[in-house]
Amino acid sequence: MTVLKTKLGRRSFLKTSAAAGGGLMISFSWLASCTSSTTKAEVLAMPEEWFELNAYLKIGENGMTTIFCPNPEFGQNVMTSMPMMIAEELDMDWKNVVVEMAEFNTALYNRQFTGGSQGIRTAWNPLRMAGATARHMLKEAAANAWNVSAKDITTDAGKLIHKASGKSAGYGEFAKSASALEAPEEVELKEVKNFKVIGNSKKNVEGKKIIKGDKLFSLDIKKEGMLTAMIAHPPAFGLQLKDFNAESVKSMPGIVDVFSFKTYNDEFGRNFFDTDTFPEMVAIVGNSTWEVMNAKKALQVEWEKFSEQSFLMNSWGGGDKIKVQVPAGLESSQSHMAEMHKVASKPGTQLRKDGDPEKIFKEAVKVIEKTYSAPFLAHNMMEPINCVADVTADKAIISAPTQAPGFIEPAIADRLGMTVEQVEIVMSRMGGGFGRRAYCHYMVEAAVISQKVQKPVKLMYTREDDMTFGIYRPAYMATYRAALDENNNLIGYHVKAGGIPESPLGRGAANRFPAGCVDNYLAEEWSIQSNITIGAFRAPRSNFLGGVEQSFLDEVAEAAGKDPIQFRLDLLKRSKEKPVGENNDYDADRYAGVLELVRDKSNWGQTSDGTHRGVAAYFCHNSYAAHVVDLKLVNGTPRVEKVTCAMDCGVVINPDAASNMAEGAIVDGIGNAFFGEMTFQNGIPEKSNFDRYRMIRMNEAPKAIDVHFVQNEIDPTGLGEPPFPPIFGAVANALYKATDKRHYNQPFLSKDRITLG
């Protein structure tokens, strides 16, 4: 039994009418009616009046319940899974629940941030608590009215029941009186085995709106008098604005204004996510998208090389601001590669050392050494960067696809000369994020432009602006060495990894498997400065490490003459029985669990003709994932036929949606492993649209993906990122089987790398 101390805020309004509530009616009967001929389920109408029990939910006089989703939605389906957690503890009938996106309000809500696969994990207790406290208050209200003890009242799917007296009532009947009660000091939460909502697949609450083409995205917003804005940013990293000719385009049809602006105030101490890549840009503002696009094309801008630059960043936990240096220069992918090889050949910064690796590598019977690389990657969310800003003298309303409203709010306020209280952020549905929308410079830009033209403004990046703006996944390189003894035991392991501009081994990755399984272990890192900006990209750092480490272990297992799954299981057994070193960051049983499950579900060891298999597993962002990839060569081109996936992320809230998420991560990983790559020439990103930046398409995606979850009662952890890293390894290992050649450099199907067939 879990008992939690409650701490819940109440929204500023206590009651709202149905009309003001927004009327986000989701007709579940309609959803049911399209899948089967079953009779329509009884769904309540929208109530006349709402009564708020806490910031997360309000109940109408007829029992209809609105649940607010606190976290930004970018396709991970939190708008369904988070309300499910609340509905579970409220003991509410799901068909009478409507969901709305919550306002951005850090005083009321816990962690309104989407990233790091931490949403569900950190919401697990607060959200269930919100449901449980409301249920408790309803019981108390009924107990008062019925003159019985609240302890003797039970609930069932939106009903209050007092068995002894035979009394019962719907939640709606006591919503008003419950809303007047104090929240309880502590509440009791359900046992996992008693869950009714959690663990039973629910359809996406916004599914119907999506398939109708409803206005869900900030790009779809239309405001009275709203103008359209675009930006012109330097075409290359290492360049800055020198001059531009506004007059030549100001007279073009529909153009209202053309001006340059700086995103951040010079003295502003930025936070870690306030990356802006190009400090000064040109804004083109006009009446319609097409007119602004034409003016943008015609605009003459002069750019110049900058010498070393710097900006101020707040240090973690306060203290003096840090000066961050940005090197000058026009960089190219070719020189990046050469430089990485050079730095990689020198000793790195030691992160972890167990035993005596130097000695053991000298004594080893067999040493395997391999070097892997991966390029910069652009996020390429389908919805390009955009923001609608409506800035007036004393208020700024900023609607945007944002993963991290809280990170950018101070920057917006500072730049507008307002207080954060004057800035209202609306978290619109995101057309993908993948980490990119944690860096919300575009919200400041739109606000600045709106303030200047004194009109609501919709800022939209063209695909080209979006793809060439930086904030990329860094380029990485890693060298692995393994030492085997005469019995083919792994006695030494050495990883040296780095990147431009950051190493993938930071933040504890050196303590992950196979650390703890090998007596002599060494992890080192290095990095190379760059003016190409980077940012979090689905499973940062792990998205490289997970792939290459698993590819290397496959090669080591082969050299040791062992089955790759058994080889890993043996190592995990070792670390469980007699772990080496400290701070090993994984649970050997759960890690082994996904390997065993995927071995079982994929019928490992049996392959049909022409099918080549690869396996990989990884632990990151608190969850475990293992994949088996079945790959075929079709006219010499590799095609993944099937992926079997095993996940352990604890309790699964919404199973079908969870599978969807894992499927997406797998497709994304295969796409990036095969094709993903951003290259540079003289600082210019060489790919600016989907004609050159190759994205995986349906004819290249697996024909089937089979996702399995380890069943347990462990508190839930994330799912958006963990299945992503190991797919790179599983693909590489299957590709080896198919081609008899190991593939060390991503992307595997790049023209200038490996030609197959």
Added chain:
Amino acid sequence: MAKFNLKINGKDMEVDVDPQTPMLWVLRDHLDLTGTKYGCGIAQCGACTIHLNGTATRSCMLPVSVVGDNEITTIEGLAEEANHPVQQAWLEHDVPQCGYCQAGQIMSAASLLKSNPSPSDEQIEAAMSGNICRCGTYVRIKEAIKTAAKIQNA
């Protein structure tokens, strides 16, 4: 600027725009039909897919001046109750993740099923490979198209 009379979702509509304006922006900016999405502007992603006389067409490279009296259908007008077999199947398979590409996917799929009521896997892949889904919902899209074909042919 020039006036154009367009037939969109069964209704007559008039706009006064630059003749070169792509239909995508006519729909989104001038007619407030924002279900059709911008993804690339160069006919590479399929987010802007509409029907021109029932055939899937990328609206981002279709100047308004060439539309003439051809009938345009957008996601908003695909089915009156949003219950086109493809839309029904999409819900049954709970296809969308972020949802941004899905209007384009649905329009491509509906056009495919119109010309080929029982497409093979290969035919589905060929017809749908112009539509990118960054979230990677391809497996579900394909399954949903097969379900839609069944609903349509029932």
